[in-house]
Amino acid sequence: EVQLVETGGGLVQxxxxxKLSCVASGFTFNNYWMSWTRQAPGKGLEWVASITNSGGxxxxxxxVKGRFTISRDNAQNTLYLQMNSLRSEDTAxxxxxxxxxxxxxxxxxxxxxxxxxx
Amino acid sequence: xxQMTQSPASLSxxxxxxxxxxxxxxxxxxSNLAWYQQKPGKSPQLLxxxxxxxxxxxxxxxxxxxxxxxYSLEINSLQSEDAATYFCQQHHDYPFTFGxxxxxxxx
Numbered sequence: 001e002v003q004l005v006e007t008g009g010g011l012v013q014x015x016x017x018x019k020l021s022c023v024a025s026g027f028t029f030n031n032y033w034m035s036w037t038r039q040a041p042g043k044g045l046e047w048v049a050s051i052t053n054s055g056g057x058x059x060x061x062x063x064v065k066g067r068f069t070i071s072r073d074n075a076q077n078t079l080y081l082q083m084n085s086l087r088s089e090d091t092a093x094x095x096x097x098x099x100x101x102x103x104x105x106x107x108x109x110x111x112x113x114x115x116x117x118x
Numbered sequence: 119x120x121q122m123t124q125s126p127a128s129l130s131x132x133x134x135x136x137x138x139x140x141x142x143x144x145x146x147x148x149s150n151l152a153w154y155q156q157k158p159g160k161s162p163q164l165l166x167x168x169x170x171x172x173x174x175x176x177x178x179x180x181x182x183x184x185x186x187x188x189y190s191l192e193i194n195s196l197q198s199e200d201a202a203t204y205f206c207q208q209h210h211d212y213p214f215t216f217g218x219x220x221x222x223x224x225x
Contacts, residue, residue: 045154045162045205047214061119061213095161103209104152106173108161 002026002107004096009112012086020112022079022096027107030054030074033099036081038092039111046092049081050099064090086116120144120208124217132225136194139220141206143187150210151189153182156219157202166191167209198224 008020020036035050049070050059058070069082079096094112097105121144131137141151149169154162164173166182169189179194193200201224206217 044219045207045216047207047216050212050214059212101167101209102150103207103214104164104167105154105162105207106164106167108163110161 004107004109006096006109006112009114011115013118014087014116016086017084018114020081020094022109024077029077034079035097035099036094037097038094040092088116091116119213120211120215122206122208122215122217124206124220126220128221130223130225131196133196135196139191139204141189141217143208146187147208147210149184150208152207152209153191154205155202196224
């Protein structure tokens with residue numbers, strides 16, 4: 001069974017940093033691209049970052065480019081999202097997703113809640 | 119960026135009915151369209167990818183179709199467990215973008 005478990009969420013002040021982790025199991029992690037997608041409270045879904053299976057390439061939307069960094073440790077089956085210079089508009093539940101077939105998110109974690117507030 | 123205009127924002131239907139949700143892409147996305155279902159308090163789940171391919175384990179009452187840049191999700195024989203919010207997503211080009219969602223209520 002495919003499982004994605006996010007940790008690291010919490011309350012953080014504007015301008016500070018936070019790092020999310022996602023531990024994967026039930027599949028061969030280094031065969032898949034992975035992504036982070038977020039959902040602000042009561043809102044829709046927003047893609048945040050993607051990384052190739054080797055970790056050699058990463059992709060971001062303009063809203064987080066230069067502030068967020070996606071990375072992975074294939075030996076530990078773990079995906080990361082380093083979030084710097086956090087803003088109130090980054091408040092959301094962050095989902096780790098497994099990507100199949102170019103951007104199709106075929107497995108989702110339970111989500112990690114991030115609140116940016118003073 | 120590719121814009122995905124999803125409609126309606128909400129709808130209410132009875133058990134056994136058929137409903138259709140639509141997404142209009144701002145440009146050609148070459149059938150690179152996925153549909154997700156999100157039940158209250160839960161994570162989204164993939165229903166359909168490549169516009170019309172059913173994800174493993176998804177009931178056959180869910181189907182997807184396309185006409186030009188207009189994409190549709192049809193749910194036949196509505197069941198109570200279909201009450202959820204549905205999102206479309208283009209997976210043709212970065213940045214991947216989602217529709218705003220359709221909340222389906224079962225009467």
